Amino acid sequence: TCALPISVAITPAEDYLSVTITSETEEDNTFVWPEISGETYYFPFGEGKRVPAGDAVFREYLNGQEFPVLEQLSMPFWITSSGEFSILYIVEDPFRTNLQFSADPAITFSVSHDYPAIDRSRSSSYRIYLTGPDPVSAARLYRNYRMEQGDFMTLEQKAQSNSDIRKLYGAPFIYLWGEFLISPDDIDWKAFRQAADSPLTEYLSSFAGSQENGSEFTAALEEIKKQDYVAEYQKNTVCSYLSQLLKREDFWDPSVFTQHSPAMTQLLAKGHENLTEIEKIQVKKEALAVNWPEIFTDAKQWTDSGTTELLQGLKESGIDRAWIGLSSWEQAYAKPELVEKAAAQGYLIGSYDSYHSIHEPGKEQWITAQFEDTALYEEATVTDKNGEKVGGFQNVGRKLNPVLAFPAVEARMEDIMSNSLPFNSWFIDCDATGEIYDDYSPSHPATQEEDLAARLERMAYIRDQYRFVVGSEGGNDFAASTIAFAHGIELKTFSWMDDDMKKNRDSEYYIGKYYNPAGGVAEHFSKRIPVKDKYYTLFVDPRYDIPLYKLVYNDSVITGYHWDWSTFKIQGATADRMVREVLYNVPPLYHLDAAEWKRYHKDIAAHHAVWSEFSRKAVLQEMTDFKYLTQDGAVQKTVYGENIAAVANFAEEAYEYEGNSIPGHSVWIQMDGKSMIYTPSLQPGNA
Numbered sequence: 001t002c003a004l005p006i007s008v009a010i011t012p013a014e015d016y017l018s019v020t021i022t023s024e025t026e027e028d029n030t031f032v033w034p035e036i037s038g039e040t041y042y043f044p045f046g047e048g049k050r051v052p053a054g055d056a057v058f059r060e061y062l063n064g065q066e067f068p069v070l071e072q073l074s075m076p077f078w079i080t081s082s083g084e085f086s087i088l089y090i091v092e093d094p095f096r097t098n099l100q101f102s103a104d105p106a107i108t109f110s111v112s113h114d115y116p117a118i119d120r121s122r123s124s125s126y127r128i129y130l131t132g133p134d135p136v137s138a139a140r141l142y143r144n145y146r147m148e149q150g151d152f153m154t155l156e157q158k159a160q161s162n163s164d165i166r167k168l169y170g171a172p173f174i175y176l177w178g179e180f181l182i183s184p185d186d187i188d189w190k191a192f193r194q195a196a197d198s199p200l201t202e203y204l205s206s207f208a209g210s211q212e213n214g215s216e217f218t219a220a221l222e223e224i225k226k227q228d229y230v231a232e233y234q235k236n237t238v239c240s241y242l243s244q245l246l247k248r249e250d251f252w253d254p255s256v257f258t259q260h261s262p263a264m265t266q267l268l269a270k271g272h273e274n275l276t277e278i279e280k281i282q283v284k285k286e287a288l289a290v291n292w293p294e295i296f297t298d299a300k301q302w303t304d305s306g307t308t309e310l311l312q313g314l315k316e317s318g319i320d321r322a323w324i325g326l327s328s329w330e331q332a333y334a335k336p337e338l339v340e341k342a343a344a345q346g347y348l349i350g351s352y353d354s355y356h357s358i359h360e361p362g363k364e365q366w367i368t369a370q371f372e373d374t375a376l377y378e379e380a381t382v383t384d385k386n387g388e389k390v391g392g393f394q395n396v397g398r399k400l401n402p403v404l405a406f407p408a409v410e411a412r413m414e415d416i417m418s419n420s421l422p423f424n425s426w427f428i429d430c431d432a433t434g435e436i437y438d439d440y441s442p443s444h445p446a447t448q449e450e451d452l453a454a455r456l457e458r459m460a461y462i463r464d465q466y467r468f469v470v471g472s473e474g475g476n477d478f479a480a481s482t483i484a485f486a487h488g489i490e491l492k493t494f495s496w497m498d499d500d501m502k503k504n505r506d507s508e509y510y511i512g513k514y515y516n517p518a519g520g521v522a523e524h525f526s527k528r529i530p531v532k533d534k535y536y537t538l539f540v541d542p543r544y545d546i547p548l549y550k551l552v553y554n555d556s557v558i559t560g561y562h563w564d565w566s567t568f569k570i571q572g573a574t575a576d577r578m579v580r581e582v583l584y585n586v587p588p589l590y591h592l593d594a595a596e597w598k599r600y601h602k603d604i605a606a607h608h609a610v611w612s613e614f615s616r617k618a619v620l621q622e623m624t625d626f627k628y629l630t631q632d633g634a635v636q637k638t639v640y641g642e643n644i645a646a647v648a649n650f651a652e653e654a655y656e657y658e659g660n661s662i663p664g665h666s667v668w669i670q671m672d673g674k675s676m677i678y679t680p681s682l683q684p685g686n687a
Helices: 056-062 135-148 155-159 163-168 189-194 199-205 214-225 232-247 262-268 277-291 308-316 329-334 336-344 402-417 448-466 533-540 548-553 574-583 594-618
Strands: 006-012 017-023 029-037 040-043 049-052 066-068 077-082 085-091 097-103 107-115 123-131 173-176 323-326 348-353 425-432 469-474 485-491 558-561 589-592 623-628 635-640 644-649 655-657 660-662 666-671 674-678
Touching: 006 029, 017 029, 049 056, 056 097, 056 107, 056 533, 077 135, 085 135, 107 123, 123 135, 135 548, 135 623, 155 163, 163 348, 163 469, 189 214, 199 214, 199 232, 214 232, 232 277, 232 329, 262 277, 277 329, 308 336, 308 594, 323 329, 329 336, 329 348, 336 348, 402 448, 425 448, 448 469, 548 558, 548 623, 574 594, 574 644, 574 666, 589 594, 594 644, 594 666, 644 655, 660 666, 660 674
Parallel strands: 173 323, 173 589, 323 348, 348 425, 425 469, 469 485, 485 558
Antiparallel strands: 006 017, 017 123, 029 107, 040 049, 040 077, 066 097, 077 085, 085 123, 097 107, 623 635, 635 644, 644 666, 655 660, 666 674
């Protein structure tokens, strides 16, 4: 169906039909074609999903949904299977293309193409292939298509420009958390309590009126004065307050901090105004420690237990490679030794970063939405077709137009790197998710195509300018030749879909607050929760999985989970997720601080010993085959290259395979001419 003239050209090629649809008007236009039905669909929803047309859960989920191809599909194709044949549809230019689902009673869908006046090309193209019933052959056709287009690069090809990419092979993804610049272990609390009415506390309290947590600190201090002990929550309150003070420019006062350590003297010789952010924080930490040595330990050792000592623990547990992520670069400013030690241990380490949203100047809620050029908020944000500004993440602030943001990217990165931290990786949120926009701002109109090109440009700039191993959220394949790793392909964020997960704090399904009173891993990431059956089926149950992305990109992009869904997050699913991490060659994801490492270190080390050895070899190979060995999908086989294979049994009962009895929730591994069976054995409470 269409409102205005459309032309359609159908051209037979050697093994496919080429279909080109063109809008023959300069006005806005829409064309809906084709209408698709089948017995089973294979969609690249993330890694990939096998969706029977009559499945009750998927019928309910998809009915009435409209999915933008660039955003909801990790690769712009789908496979429709009926009987002995399948049809592969490849959307060659998937901008403004949506899948419109219905389920009456079985799942069907149509494909809608928008041709707005802002789009100068006003055309879209398909390739349509007829294949056998095996979806592997269709995925291979798509891989060949990407190679034909010149858009495919293996990890080894990428590593020719940056050999650090090889540090990803067999490396788990680990986010290290720590909001505090000083921990309770770094303070003599008896001495602090005795100094509750001293010049020190008087000076500290003088900032309370302008500090977000000032009233909590003042209240805790008054309580401590009346006690002969300091409670845990009071320690956390004091450390949180001190940590915020240490970031303040005006906390440094030479008339207060009269004693100087040699490190302070050396730094201050440059002039305080000439110091980097790291150096200013270091001066303030040293100032507290040397002026009140009876209260504070050596500043160089502050927060060691959750940073450098934790890294040492990883190494001693056999984790010889890892990707370490920080929640922001300020975490590194507070503890530069963390970055230095991670790099020295051969790990990749980088910060979370984002250029997707911008907040109103002076009202920024997080650091990535704050930009030095405050004019960007009014002059470089996205306007929709109705003349309204597009809201930022969680509808805070606005979406920043990537076409106009490149100078801000350069400025931020130059500022961060001026601190001389040995970062070797970087995570850029949102840029590989496919959430892109036509910008109708009269002063700076831009198309989706320009938006996407600008996102790829800034990721490539950060990668090449600083020789960083770069990853992004999502990992949709328009970014596959630009990035080395992606978070979200293997399990997307879905807690926003259900109020019990999203905001009902009394529910067992509540994902958790973005807060930890002790400054470590926020409850949002550390709290273990069950998942309702509906969402388990849609997003977690491996029986519906098919490794479409791995069949195309196993040796090109390393894919993991969205950070909401770490390996241990879902109660009752840890063992199966570890089995799947081997089967599909997926890095585990952990959120760690000292407490979480203590809880999980045995399970992390045991899993690493098996998974990492498998992955560092499998990642160099194309995934050459995949099979469901049982009709319900509970037993699956993957093959990498010619000599690496895995058979996973997600069922309760054992499965016999080539003379091997594979227990339930286990995986049989064949590699280097040897085979073994791996059954994850977890500590109590971690399954």
